[in-house]
């Protein structure tokens with residue numbers, strides 16, 4: 394069975410409505426998922442490890458259903474052994490990717506320095522940047538294993554200076570992915586626990602007898618993970634709700650259609666709920682990409698996932714011109730935007746909303762997923778309008794620093810007292826006034 398890919402045309406009178414319907418994604422707020430996640434979190438909060446054990450055994454089908462959480466802890470020696478046993482080419486690829494990710498994120502750290510400045514009366518003001526003490530990183534593992542996501546989560550945490558990095562990753566059927574363990578060794582993760590889903594998010598947020606609570610939970614996951622992160626926000630920090638993967642290819646019709654078809658597949662193969670869309674002004678070229686899609690699909694091991702995702706949520710969209718393609722791209726605010734065109738920079742200049750932009754036909758999104766250096770944990774479902782890629786800044790926080798000199802207290806004390814009386818807050822006013830020198 395082949396893909397029934399949806400065709401849209403921006404000239405259609407109901408185009409906007411069709412596009413809105415295509416983009417609507419409600420899985421993480423699906424009522425059945427919400428109910429189930431609320432129950433799991435409640436259970437983990439009140440029954441701790443016992444609940445985590447039960448849900449893990451059930452949802453991840455762990456053989457022999459262990460009765461102790463110790464079964465899910467992966468010792469550092471096992472992480473190192475996985476790294477040592479890795480085929481040389483895999484190890485080299487992981488290490489090179491980790492190094493490139495580190496170099497990119499070190500640049501972010503340089504941009505995030507604190508500051509102080511001193512006023513003429515000796516008052517000093519500033520901002521201090523401190524890494525978080527303890528973070529939980531969620532590495533998805535239900536439908537595929539993601540060593541690359543280990544690096545993308547843990548390396549920026551390490552660069553930021555986080556002391557304790559607790560990684561959770563589900564192991565369906567109890568099978569541990571050796572590359573995931575090796576990546577954790579390379580990235581210097583403090584502790585790996587093979588649990589996933591809402592129960593892992595709950596354990597990290599509330600803590601259990603065997604897992605101390607973390608300060609923040611980061612990382613992508615399925616709708617259960619997303620719903621759980623949304624619910625525990627406030628008890629802990631979260632980075633964002635990173636849902637199913639998305640790719641938007643904006644193409645002027647000059648790239649090999651097979652390349653574009655495969656780029657669309659590259660995100661569609663993640664998940665039946667993933668979204669792959671192409672915008673192009675050239676109808677003949679769109680037909681060529683569609684022919685490539687039909688030709689290449691049977692060659693793909695994950696054809697079933699690609700077929701479902703592209704049939705349910707994919708589209709080939711004919712636009713008036715590249716300028717209109719940019720306008721629509723801004724409205725879609727995709728996780729990944731490929732600008733597969735001659736002189737891509739002219740179009741990139743017009744893009745305001747995208748998790749990551751890949752410029753030119755050689756910048757396939759897949760390179761960014763693994764090893765360019767920028768993070769692959771990106772805002773999805775149009776949240777690129779207001780949020781950013783996972784970065785060093787997610788693992789740091791700011792504190793204001795205020796040193797008021799005696800002279801400064803004379804000026805600021807009068808201003809503060811005036812405002813405090815205006816607000817009817819006498820203690821505030823008096824506290825400022827007590828520091829004023831008596832009038833000579």
Ligand SMILES: NC(=O)c1ccc[n+]([C@@H]2O[C@H](COP(=O)([O-])OP(=O)(O)OC[C@H]3O[C@@H](n4cnc5c(N)ncnc54)[C@H](O)[C@@H]3O)[C@@H](O)[C@H]2O)c1
Nearest residue numbers: 452533534535536563589590613614615637638663769770
């Ligand atoms: N944005 C990114 O950077 C990025 C990176 C990699 C993957 N992804 C996305 O992350 C997602 C990963 O999803 P996944 O499913 O493969 O792995 P996952 O680890 O997110 O989810 C697996 C867990 O879901 C829970 N679960 C499954 N069915 C359940 C049910 N019926 N009730 C309660 N809990 C249930 C189980 O606890 C299981 O351990 C995909 O959508 C993929 O596209 C995003």
Ligand SMILES: N[C@H](CO)Cc1c[nH]c[nH+]1
Nearest residue numbers: 539541542638639762769
């Ligand atoms: N494309 C995913 C983010 O949406 C990240 C990833 C990991 N491995 C392959 N791809």
Ligand SMILES: [Zn+2]
Nearest residue numbers: 638659660762
């Ligand atoms: Zn990917």
